Amino acid sequence: MPNLTLITYDWVPPPPRGYVRDLRVRWALEEAGLPYRVASTPFDDRGPAHLAHQPFGQVPWLTDGDISIFESGAILLHLGGLSDRLLPSDPRGRAEATEWVFGALNSVEMASLPWTMSKFMKHPSDTAAWKFVDDFLKLRLMRLEPVLAAREWLAGTFSVADILMADVLRVADGFDGLADSPACRAYVARATGRPAFAKAHADQMAHFAAADKARGM
Amino acid sequence: MPNLTLITYDWVPPPPRGYVRDLRVRWALEEAGLPYRVASTPFDDRGPAHLAHQPFGQVPWLTDGDISIFESGAILLHLGGLSDRLLPSDPRGRAEATEWVFGALNSVEMASLPWTMSKFMKHPSDTAAWKFVDDFLKLRLMRLEPVLAAREWLAGTFSVADILMADVLRVADGFDGLADSPACRAYVARATGRPAFAKAHADQMAHFAAADKARGM
Numbered sequence: 001m002p003n004l005t006l007i008t009y010d011w012v013p014p015p016p017r018g019y020v021r022d023l024r025v026r027w028a029l030e031e032a033g034l035p036y037r038v039a040s041t042p043f044d045d046r047g048p049a050h051l052a053h054q055p056f057g058q059v060p061w062l063t064d065g066d067i068s069i070f071e072s073g074a075i076l077l078h079l080g081g082l083s084d085r086l087l088p089s090d091p092r093g094r095a096e097a098t099e100w101v102f103g104a105l106n107s108v109e110m111a112s113l114p115w116t117m118s119k120f121m122k123h124p125s126d127t128a129a130w131k132f133v134d135d136f137l138k139l140r141l142m143r144l145e146p147v148l149a150a151r152e153w154l155a156g157t158f159s160v161a162d163i164l165m166a167d168v169l170r171v172a173d174g175f176d177g178l179a180d181s182p183a184c185r186a187y188v189a190r191a192t193g194r195p196a197f198a199k200a201h202a203d204q205m206a207h208f209a210a211a212d213k214a215r216g217m
Numbered sequence: 218m219p220n221l222t223l224i225t226y227d228w229v230p231p232p233p234r235g236y237v238r239d240l241r242v243r244w245a246l247e248e249a250g251l252p253y254r255v256a257s258t259p260f261d262d263r264g265p266a267h268l269a270h271q272p273f274g275q276v277p278w279l280t281d282g283d284i285s286i287f288e289s290g291a292i293l294l295h296l297g298g299l300s301d302r303l304l305p306s307d308p309r310g311r312a313e314a315t316e317w318v319f320g321a322l323n324s325v326e327m328a329s330l331p332w333t334m335s336k337f338m339k340h341p342s343d344t345a346a347w348k349f350v351d352d353f354l355k356l357r358l359m360r361l362e363p364v365l366a367a368r369e370w371l372a373g374t375f376s377v378a379d380i381l382m383a384d385v386l387r388v389a390d391g392f393d394g395l396a397d398s399p400a401c402r403a404y405v406a407r408a409t410g411r412p413a414f415a416k417a418h419a420d421q422m423a424h425f426a427a428a429d430k431a432r433g434m
Contacts, residue, residue, distance in 0.1 A: 056324050056360045069312050071319035077294075078312060095286050095295060102288035105323045107273050114331050114350075121349060129335060129346040143273045 002034065002082055005063045007053065008204075010040035011211035018201055019171060020208075022060040024072045025079075026200035027163050032083035038207065073105050076160035086160045093155055100154040100161035108144065109168040111136040112177065119175040137172065141181045149183035152190070166191030219251065219299055222280045224270065225421075227257035228428035235418055236388060237425075239277040241289045242296070243417035244380050249300035255424065290322050293377035303377045310372055317371040317378035325361065326385040328353040329394065336392040354389065358398045366400035369407070383408030 006029070008022035022038075029036045041050050046057040053061045054070040061070040062078070069075050077098065080087025087097050115137040123130060147154070154161045170188045172178055178185045191197065223246070225239035239255075246253045258267050263274040270278045271287040278287040279295070286292050294315065297304025304314050332354040340347060364371075371378045387405045389395055395402045408414065 051360070055364050056320070056357065058324075067309050067312050069316050071316045071323060073319040073323055074312070074316040077315060092284050095284050095291070098294060099286050099288045099291040102290040102322070103273070105319070106288060106290055106326070107275075109323070110327060110330060113327060117349065118346060121345065123344075123346045123349070127340075127344060127346060128338065129340045129344060129350075132334065132338060132340070133331075133346075140273065143268070147272050 003063075003065045004029070004034060004036040005039050006036055007039050007041055007061050007063070008059045008207065009043040011043050011215065012208055017205055017208050020059065020204060021072045021167075023200050023204050024163055024167050025060050025062060025075050026203055027167075027197050028076050028079045028086055028160055030196035030199045031158070031163070031194070032079060032085050034079070034082060038203075040211075073101055073164065076163060077101060080160050085158075088155060088157065088159065093157075097155035097159040097161045100159075101164055103154075104161060104165035104168050108140050108165065111140045112168055112172045115177060116171050116175055119177075137177060138180075141178070141184060145181050145183050148187045158194075162191055166197075220280075220282045221246070221251060221253040222256050223253055224256050224258055224278050224280070225276045225424065226260040228260050228432065229425055234422060234425050237276065237421060238289045238384075240417050240421050241380055241384050242277050242279060242292050243420055244384075244414050245293050245296045245303055245377055247413035247416045248375070248380070248411070249296060249302050251296070251299060255420075257428075290318055290381065293380060294318060297377050302375075305372060305374065305376065310374075314372035314376040314378045317376075318381055320371075321378060321382035321385050325357050325382065328357045329385055329389045332394060333388050333392055336394075354394060355397075358395070358401060362398050362400050365404045375411075379408055383414075 006022055006025050008020060012020055026038075041053075041059065051057060053063075053068050056070075058070075060072065060075065061068055062075045063069075064078065067078075069078055076086070080094075080097070088094050111133075114133045118130060118133050125134075153159065154165060166188050169178065169184055170192060173185060173188050178188070192201075223239055223242050225237060229237055243255075258270075258276065268274060270285050273287075275287075277289065277292065278285055279292045280286075281295065286295055293303070297311075297314070305311050328350075331350045335347060335350055342351075370376065371382060383405050386395065386401055387409060390402060390405050395405070409418075
């Protein structure tokens with residue numbers, strides 16, 4: 001049996017709650033039915049002990065026995081090797097899920113993260129910089145829309161690729177970025193309607209709410 | 218033996234030459250000494266035949282027999298499964314290389330691509346949008362610098378993670394983005410000084426130069 005521990009922050013301020021990336025890992029673990037523990041690292045002090053596991057000073061990381069892995073994409077591929085509920089075991093299905101793992105992160109999130117950060121920080125929208133950011137996301141969604149209109153899940157059956165793509169898209173959706181992409185919106189609703197997402201989301205919210213209490217907030 | 222074909226554009230205008238992402242795949246194939254063919258897809262017409270292999274209308278993709286894979290990260294992990302010159306075969310080394318594959322693409326390129334595109338398009342630098350983009354890259358480089366100062370290659374031995382990280386960093390380096398990151402600059406020089414990079418780069422330049430001739434340019 002794998003010996004899995006997910007490490008996330010001990011606390012975060014309210015805005016990112018429900019979106020901290022440990023959610024991707026919780027979601028995958030719940031889908032697979034794999035047993036795991038959750039441990040915390042200080043949000044306020046990202047010292048050498050943190051950087052030894054996650055050199056960019058972020059979360060999450062996962063330990064599997066004496067192996068420690070950072071980057072949600074790498075963690076989900078590792079978990080995919082432990083359960084065919086997360087990654088098809090045949091070579092063709094595995095390649096298809098893997099390409100969409102990168103598609104979610106390096107093609108779609110590459111465009112959606114600057115877009116959602118610009119929205120969150122209320123950058124002016126009459127600039128060349130905003131037009132580039134907005135056009136970039138629109139181009140990706142234009143290509144993704146027919147893909148998601150034609151299939152239920154990216155690699156045929158549900159996989160870690162869907163966890164990543166849905167988690168990326170729901171952030172843009174929260175800023176109304178999917179208004180012209182009905183198939184993308186339906187896909188986000190389909191994915192986040194799964195019981196494992198609900199459990200992962202509730203567990204993350206409870207984790208940070210408990211941290212408020214510990215801080216006397 | 219694997220039956221590998223790398224597909225790239227038949228032609229691109231001069232500015233991206235030397236940076237088209239088929240270079241990452243050529244580099245990996247040359248490092249591994251794997252035999253491969255190169256085929257072309259029209260740059261000017263990205264129709265259904267292209268989108269069936271690469272749904273975002275980009276390049277490269279790789280075919281391995283009847284398996285077709287897009288996203289340079291997914292392609293390099295696939296090639297890593299064919300050669301331990303590209304990916305360590307022990308679980309711990311494999312996990313370490315894989316997390317740095319995602320680190321290169323989803324942590325560093327996520328920050329460097331908006332930065333280099335803003336530089337390339339000469340967006341004004343007195344805006345909140347530019348400050349966000351510039352601070353984002355600086356934060357990532359600040360964390361990466363001690364990592365690369367302390368080791369020759371990301372996963373101990375050279376791996377696909379280094380191909381991706383070096384290819385990401387050299388674009389920022391071209392716009393003087395590594396001026397305050399001497400270990401990052403030394404790492405780019407170390408990686409791009411490898412014979413397999415030189416071969417991959419020369420082959421890409423020759424491929425597009427031949428296309429100019431075919432077009433009578």
